[in-house]
Amino acid sequence: MSDIVRVKTGIPGIDTMLCGGVPEQSQMLITGGPGAGKTLLTFNILYNVAKAGTNAAFITFDEQPAAVIRNAKQTFSALPDIDALIADKKIIVDGTASALRITTEATDTMYSFGNIVSDLEGIIKSNDAKVVVIDSISLLKLMLGNPFMYYKSMLALVSNLKRIGVTSFLTTELQSTERKNLRFSPEYFIFDGILAMYQSEAEERRVLTMEIIKMRGSDHSLALAPYEITPQGFRIFTVEQ
Ligand SMILES: Nc1ncnc2c1ncn2[C@@H]1O[C@H](COP(=O)(O)OP(=O)(O)OP(=O)(O)O)[C@@H](O)[C@H]1O
Ligand SMILES: [Mg+2]
Secondary structure, eight states: OTTSOEEOOSOHHHHHHTTTSEETTOEEEEEEOTTSSHHHHHHHHHHHHHHTTOOEEEEESSSOHHHHHHHHHHHTTTOTTHHHHHHTTSEEEEOHHHHHHHHHSTTSHHHHHHHHHHHHHHHHHHTTOSEEEEEOSHHHHHHHOSHHHHHHHHHHHHHHHHHHTOEEEEEEEOSOSSGGGOOOOGGGGGSSEEEEEEEEEOSSSEEEEEEEEEETTSOOOOOOEEEEEETTEEEEOOSOO
């Protein structure tokens, strides 16, 4: 049990909830409603990973790379060296090539999907990244349309990431921001782990919470943990701490 190698997210509450971190070479889904903080959370994890000496790649389908970096720097104003880590290629933020392929070559979607997978591999190899974010896979879902094709493609994507040997965090949109409306899509069963982020209506404000729904090969917290986004990064309020 204790001899599995774990990748620390560097976010104390999440590492606590995962009993030390994400088992190496796991493929983890980060799911949440619009504005839950999926992009910022995954960027925060890659920043921590890179700061601790492991190269990382952030592949963005939803936003332009420059926008991802600008937003992260604005929100995490107290985190030093974001620009330096990017300049030194400790973190690569990329993805426009794939996004363009989707829009311009969408006539044969399976062909485009194959191209995206090889683009991803090229980006990952370019700085020998060991931890990867794909933000988000929702576009792939739209592109592939048919649920069976989407399921098969996700299976192919996840097994490619396993073959490359990276630990990855893939984000996807929840249709609702509320926990009570959580529905499991068939592709959720493909991933090794799932972290869900919710925004609930409280009296005067929204309350942000997260939970680990599953993590193969590891014990994990069953608690629903409140979180906040601070200039120093994500803060998770866990009962285990
Ligand atoms: N400085 C900050 N302090 C606190 N919260 C912030 C700060 N900056 C951004 N946020 C919150 O983070 C949210 C955006 O986070 P992010 O872009 O990661 O969400 P997302 O889940 O990726 O959304 P989408 O589904 O639209 O891609 C904002 O809506 C805001 O609530
Ligand atoms: Mg996002």
